[in-house]
Amino acid sequence: MNTNLQTPEAMRAALFEILHNFAPEADLNSLPADAPIREYLDIDSLDAFNILVQVHKRFGIEIPESDYGKLVTLNNIISYLTK
Amino acid sequence: MFEFKMPSLGADMDKGRLIEWKVKPGDHVKRGQIVAIVETPKAAVDVEIFEDGIVERLLVDPQTEMAVGAPMALLRATNETAVTAIPQVAEHPHLSHRARKLAHQAASETTLRVSDNREAMRAVIAAAMSRSKREIPHYYLGNEVDLKPSLDWLSEENAKRPMEDRIIYAVLLLKAVAKAVASVPEVNGFWLDGRFQASQAVNVGVAISLRQGGLVAPAIHDVDKKDLGLLMRELNDLVLRARSGSLRSSEFSDATITVTNLGEQGVDSVFGVIYPPQVAIVGFGKISARQTVQTTLAGDHRASDGHRGGLFLVKIAQLLQHPENL
Known part of the structure; x- marks a missing residue:
């Protein structure tokens, strides 16, 4: 894992940067940490896939397709990254 | 000159x-x-x-x-x-x-x-859709398709692929539509000068909604001839360029049939409006808990009849039962 991205705050900031590229108009600070990101930001399946590809690149982790369902909310993703 | x-x-x-x-x-x-x-x-x-x-x-x-x-x-x-x-x-x-x-x-x-410029885009969509509903006698058909074989096959296939090379199921749907056209060519082409002109090429228009509002339906060319990995890359590239406003003229004008996948928004089925001068639009709804998907066809009754349209939908369903051959 990228050593600059170890705290939940740093992870959250990095995730916001990624999400901003896909939903530039959204106010991410108002995104509840336990809200399903796709529904909340109206992300289609192609963008959802690309967001996970970006998470994979940014955090240097492999995400098997069978784990996609575990990565629904901000809290989900952060705990997945810290496990 | x-x-x-x-x-x-x-x-x-x-x-x-x-x-x-x-x-x-x-x-x-x-x-x-x-x-x-x-x-x-x-x-x-x-x-x-x-x-x-x-x-x-x-x-x-x-x-x-x-x-x-x-x-x-x-x-x-x-x-x-x-x-x-x-x-x-x-x-x-x-x-x-x-x-x-x-x-x-x-x-x-x-x-x-x-x-x-949302207003301008609304006006363009309004003009095209009004023309469609004014000129094209639409007929509508629906079919529930078992998507489990495709989804199972895709899970196995994606497990073998590095993350960047994985494929989303929408790509299988595009390919199945493009291949089914060979059985019912009267859904692929244009209604021009008072008659149907079949297209040899199968250029599938992909309805893409834009975040700022409105939609475009640019084409991926020769979808029937391309493998799934290449189609995934081209779909990704097309959506990216549609959203950044850098589509090519041929992508805008030469779709021979369109696919709309409103399942993304969680609806069960979609009854499309044909983009003139095309003669058909295929719609896919959301995947149900039983892993089925409602597949619909809006066809131009001047170019094809319900019987042939029905065969087309059945062919799509058959192709999706054997994703390894797509």
Whole structure:
């Protein structure tokens, strides 16, 4: 894992940067940490896939397709990254 | 000598504005090369040329608005000798460096403004959809398709692929539609001049909603001939460019059939409105808990009948039972 991205705050900031590229108009600070990101930001399946590809690149982790369902909310993703 | 004309980038376009030339007099151009950027109410579009040639003269300056069909440049065929000497001068000898820079800035600002221009896009969609419902006698068919074989196969396939190379199920749907066309060719092509003109190429228009509102349905070319990995990359690229406003003219104008996948928004099924001059649109709803998907066809009754449309939907369903052959 990228050593600059170890705290939940740093992870959250990095995730916001990624999400901003896909939903530039959204106010991410108002995104509840336990809200399903796709529904909340109206992300289609192609963008959802690309967001996970970006998470994979940014955090240097492999995400098997069978784990996609575990990565629904901000809290989900952060705990997945810290496990 | 031949003319390069303002292209029609969709049935609903009657004029366009030249934003930028990508070629200059004396340039050799190849079929498919991007020669200009043209602004329509929907987007700034990279316009391709459809013949090889040598640019003889540019007839209009950037920022000029022209009707569809108006000549924009003169070219000669590569085997044709120059009839007049081409003066080897700069592209716009009458423009100073500063003026050119300003023109360029104005062009980029226009492009940005256009992507925000919801009203103009609404008007374009309104015109196309009104024409569709006015002229095309739609018929509608629906079929529930078992998607489990496709989804299971895709899970296995994706497990073998590095993350960046994985495929989403929508790509299987596009490929199944494109391959099914071979069995029922009367759903693939155009209604022009009072008759159906079948298309050999299967260029699938993909309905893409834009975050700022509105939608476009640019085409992926020759979908029936491309493998799933390549289609995934092309779909990704197409959506990215649709959202950033840099589609090519051929993508805008030569879809031969369209697919809309509103399952994304969580609805069970979608009954589409055909994009003229096409004659069919296939819709996919959301995947149900039983891993089925509602597949619909809106067909142009002038070009095909419900019986043939039904066979087309059944063929799509059959192809999705054997994803390994897609």
